[in-house]
Amino acid sequence: MNPIIAPSILASDFANLQSEVEMLEKSQADWLHIDIMDGRFVPNISFGFPVMEAIKRHATKPMDVHLMIVEPELYIERFRAAGADTISVHIEACNHLHRTIQQIKATGAKAGVAVNPHTSVQLLDDVIADLDLVCLMSVNPGFGGQKFIENTYRKIEALKNLIEARNSKALIEVDGGVNENNASLLLDKGANVLVAGNFVFSSADPIQTIADLKKSSN
Numbered sequence: 001m002n003p004i005i006a007p008s009i010l011a012s013d014f015a016n017l018q019s020e021v022e023m024l025e026k027s028q029a030d031w032l033h034i035d036i037m038d039g040r041f042v043p044n045i046s047f048g049f050p051v052m053e054a055i056k057r058h059a060t061k062p063m064d065v066h067l068m069i070v071e072p073e074l075y076i077e078r079f080r081a082a083g084a085d086t087i088s089v090h091i092e093a094c095n096h097l098h099r100t101i102q103q104i105k106a107t108g109a110k111a112g113v114a115v116n117p118h119t120s121v122q123l124l125d126d127v128i129a130d131l132d133l134v135c136l137m138s139v140n141p142g143f144g145g146q147k148f149i150e151n152t153y154r155k156i157e158a159l160k161n162l163i164e165a166r167n168s169k170a171l172i173e174v175d176g177g178v179n180e181n182n183a184s185l186l187l188d189k190g191a192n193v194l195v196a197g198n199f200v201f202s203s204a205d206p207i208q209t210i211a212d213l214k215k216s217s218n
């Protein structure tokens with residue numbers, strides 16, 4: 001099956017955000033990946049509601065929102081109102097993960113959980129059946145353009161086994177350092193969604209790069 005391609009807006013040209021979003025709309029991108037960073041959960045600050053709302057004014061494709069923030073439960077409804085279709089919270093940022101997942105679902109958004117490179121996917125055992133998405137971080141979150149962590153392949157396999165064992169419908173998303181060299185193997189191991197930032201936006205022809213990623217197969 002063709003992967004879902006979710007270019008990460010973080011790597012786009014913020015001074016030309018409207019044309020970047022219009023480019024993604026014309027491309028074979030399936031989702032727009034939106035990275036929200038608060039300077040506390042991760043050592044970087046990206047953007048917040050006004051920018052998200054501006055993106056939404058030019059986007060028809062689903063917005064896949066990755067919250068790299070502490071206490072995400074305080075903002076779920078506002079991210080949904082700003083246009084989020086999927087909302088992923090970090091397992092490491094949630095004291096009451098089950099409650100936060102139900103909170104996301106109550107807004108009508110799809111519920112995702114993001115997992116840092118050091119965190120075992122086995123910790124999702126008791127919530128995996130409730131999830132629409134698991135975002136496996138293949139870099140330490142906070143910055144685009146980092147090197148892909150090879151251990152991610154093993155984590156995809158473990159997560160796939162868990163999803164099957166618990167009869168979950170969760171999609172496996174891989175986020176960080178995704179490019180033409182690792183895309184096929186990621187899909188081979190069981191990934192469904194590829195997030196790509198710098199690989200897309202730093203390329204000479206982002207529309208073609210997205211088309212090439214879309215054609216990657218397992």
Ligand SMILES: O=C(CO)[C@@H](O)[C@H](O)COP(=O)(O)O
Nearest residue numbers: 141142144145176177197198
């Ligand atoms: O969440 C993050 C970084 O924290 C990612 O979404 C990156 O923005 C992906 O960018 P590349 O590694 O593909 O440049």
